Amino acid sequence: MGEPATGLEPVRLRWGWLATMLAVLLGAVLAGITVGPAGIGPGQVIGELLGAGLAGRPSTLSSIQQAIIWEIRLPRVALGGLVGGLLSLAGASYQGVFRNPLADPYLLGVAAGGGLGATVVIALVPGAGSSLLPLAAFVGASVAVALTYAVGRSMGGRSAVSLILAGVAVAAFFTAVQTYILQRNADTIRQVYSWILGLLATTGWREVLVLVPYAVVCGAGLVLHRRLLDVMSVGDEEVDSLGISALRVRTTVVVLATLATAAAVAVSGLIGFVGIVIPHTIRLLVGVSYRSLIPISAVAGAAFLILADLAARTVASPAELPIGVITAFVGAPFFMVVLRTSRRYVA
Amino acid sequence: MSVIIDRLSVSYRPGAPVLRELSLDVNAGEWLGLLGPNGAGKSTLLKAIAGLVEHTGSILLRGVDAGSLRHRDRARCVAFVPQEPVIPPGMTVTEYVLLGRTPHLPYLGTEGRGDLTVAASALALLDLEPFANRSMSALSGGERRRVVLARAIAQQADILLLDEPTGALDIGQGQNALELIGYLREERPMTIITAMHDLTLAGQFADRLLLMAGGRVVADGPAAQVLTAEYIREFYQANVEVVSVNSGVAVLPIRNGAR
Numbered sequence: 001m002g003e004p005a006t007g008l009e010p011v012r013l014r015w016g017w018l019a020t021m022l023a024v025l026l027g028a029v030l031a032g033i034t035v036g037p038a039g040i041g042p043g044q045v046i047g048e049l050l051g052a053g054l055a056g057r058p059s060t061l062s063s064i065q066q067a068i069i070w071e072i073r074l075p076r077v078a079l080g081g082l083v084g085g086l087l088s089l090a091g092a093s094y095q096g097v098f099r100n101p102l103a104d105p106y107l108l109g110v111a112a113g114g115g116l117g118a119t120v121v122i123a124l125v126p127g128a129g130s131s132l133l134p135l136a137a138f139v140g141a142s143v144a145v146a147l148t149y150a151v152g153r154s155m156g157g158r159s160a161v162s163l164i165l166a167g168v169a170v171a172a173f174f175t176a177v178q179t180y181i182l183q184r185n186a187d188t189i190r191q192v193y194s195w196i197l198g199l200l201a202t203t204g205w206r207e208v209l210v211l212v213p214y215a216v217v218c219g220a221g222l223v224l225h226r227r228l229l230d231v232m233s234v235g236d237e238e239v240d241s242l243g244i245s246a247l248r249v250r251t252t253v254v255v256l257a258t259l260a261t262a263a264a265v266a267v268s269g270l271i272g273f274v275g276i277v278i279p280h281t282i283r284l285l286v287g288v289s290y291r292s293l294i295p296i297s298a299v300a301g302a303a304f305l306i307l308a309d310l311a312a313r314t315v316a317s318p319a320e321l322p323i324g325v326i327t328a329f330v331g332a333p334f335f336m337v338v339l340r341t342s343r344r345y346v347a
Numbered sequence: 348m349s350v351i352i353d354r355l356s357v358s359y360r361p362g363a364p365v366l367r368e369l370s371l372d373v374n375a376g377e378w379l380g381l382l383g384p385n386g387a388g389k390s391t392l393l394k395a396i397a398g399l400v401e402h403t404g405s406i407l408l409r410g411v412d413a414g415s416l417r418h419r420d421r422a423r424c425v426a427f428v429p430q431e432p433v434i435p436p437g438m439t440v441t442e443y444v445l446l447g448r449t450p451h452l453p454y455l456g457t458e459g460r461g462d463l464t465v466a467a468s469a470l471a472l473l474d475l476e477p478f479a480n481r482s483m484s485a486l487s488g489g490e491r492r493r494v495v496l497a498r499a500i501a502q503q504a505d506i507l508l509l510d511e512p513t514g515a516l517d518i519g520q521g522q523n524a525l526e527l528i529g530y531l532r533e534e535r536p537m538t539i540i541t542a543m544h545d546l547t548l549a550g551q552f553a554d555r556l557l558l559m560a561g562g563r564v565v566a567d568g569p570a571a572q573v574l575t576a577e578y579i580r581e582f583y584q585a586n587v588e589v590v591s592v593n594s595g596v597a598v599l600p601i602r603n604g605a606r
Contacts, residue, residue: 233433234432241427288437289438
């Protein structure tokens with residue numbers, strides 16, 4: 001004893017896994033742009049993206065094919081990637097600060113709160129621009145997460161399930177209010193209803209551009225908190241005894257994660273389970289440290305939602321399923337498995 | 348590092364003080380054992396020293412008012428190990444011990460070489476090197492306790508507060524836990540304050556004992572002075588015989604009516 005051991009592995013990002021997930025994301029992007037009724041092959045897509053897009057050479061595709069790639073499929077893939085990344089990032093962050101393996105933007109009622117906020121704007125503020133939607137969704141989502149947390153704690157504290165039950169109640173209430181507003185404003189029902197089920201149908205690049213600043217701010221903020229999320233795993237009292245305010249960390253991270261959720265909900269509606277499926281899968285692969293979990297979950301979430309959207313477009317082709325149906329189809333059984341395996345937190 | 352406490356009061360609810368104007372000096376390098384029945388205020392005193400509960404009165408750490416210290420600076424002076432530390436499932440031993448470096452890092456910063464060296468020497472001190480990459484979930488109870496101590500050592504605080512380090516342990520594990528703390532104190536000069544349940548262990552390991560009841564100090568001194576059958580009857584409502592042994596005193600419970 002005495003001499004310090006050499007070669008203690010520092011806790012750091014698992015670059016190998018990040019590279020793997022980036023490769024998966026790249027594959028998902030290519031598939032998302034290639035697959036569809038227009039019959040453009042993967043080679044043509046790569047040639048168009050690299051040749052015409054990056055190198056500036058004249059395109060070999062017809063102008064219709066170019067428009068399909070640049071104005072329809074690429075923005076849709078970009079939107080799916082951003083929404084998936086944000087939801088996954090938010091889920092991982094909520095799980096960290098609430099020390100709750102079941103936390104997810106959808107299950108905490110955050111998405112429903114965001115949905116209500118956005119619905120109020122769509123139904124009651126005619127002519128409001130789409131840039132107002134994320135802010136309205138953020139207000140609704142913040143109220144929802146605060147309510148869920150307060151109710152969950154008042155139900156007796158530390159159980160993971162009590163927080164989720166509170167989230168279910170809050171989500172049900174917000175959804176009821178939302179339905180009421182819709183019934184009173186029947187002319188907007190169709191617009192809002194398709195959006196409630198989660199939709200990535202876009203009109204070009206507008207939604208993507210709305211989302212980019214939120215993705216940058218929330219992504220950077222949460223990545224900066226990755227070590228503090230590890231610290232949070234020892235419980236508030238011990239966190240405080242390490243000289244960090246657990247309340248301050250939780251507040252900051254919840255604001256960032258809620259902002260990420262609200263931005264995603266505002267452009268794509270309610271897409272559930274991404275925030276629980278992806279972080280748990282990544283945890284199995286890379287371990288529990290948030291230093292790897294946060295960035296790798298974001299990339300994997302992006303790939304997952306692009307592929308889910310691909311399924312939504314093709315499974316019942318030519319009809320299109322809401323993407324929320326696809327994620328719930330995968331996510332709900334997954335959630336049950338998580339519920340079973342995390343019984344020790346639940347007890 | 349010395350601890351000087353002057354008229355410390357803590358109330359979790361108005362009108363129901365847990366600590367009542369408690370004053371106490373702990374010398375640098377001393378091992379102080381806090382005794383007293385449940386609800387005496389032992390844990391609350393530890394938490395107040397660690398800055399985890401609101402209080403009135405003052406706490407001086409090496410002559411500096413602890414209330415004027417930033418949280419992080421206070422955590423560099425005082426390491427606190429609760430009775431049942433939270434063990435994050437799946438976290439590796441290295442990741443856990445490195446959490447002890449938190450007070451030495453910038454708010455959003457990450458560990459550097461120096462922090463790894465400190466963590467490595469804490470692991471070495473407690474013979475934990477073979478466990479460095481193991482998951483905390485896979486450790487036995489005794490191993491976990493050593494890892495928790497390694498985290499507190501990695502914090503490099505001069506004052507180590509331990510709430511019931513032998514709580515819920517069997518007789519052998521309890522003894523080992525205290526032997527370990529005694530060993531740590533020989534390796535690194537530290538002021539140690541432990542809340543203790545087992546009077547016999549307390550009477551042999553701590554340098555000085557403090558008997559608390561109702562948020563006040565009722566006896567303070569070496570084991571032979573504090574662990575008397577009279578005090579124990581009065582404050583624990585227990586019938587005991589106190590026996591002198593080589594390493595201190597042992598307290599034997601005696602069945603009422605037996606002679």
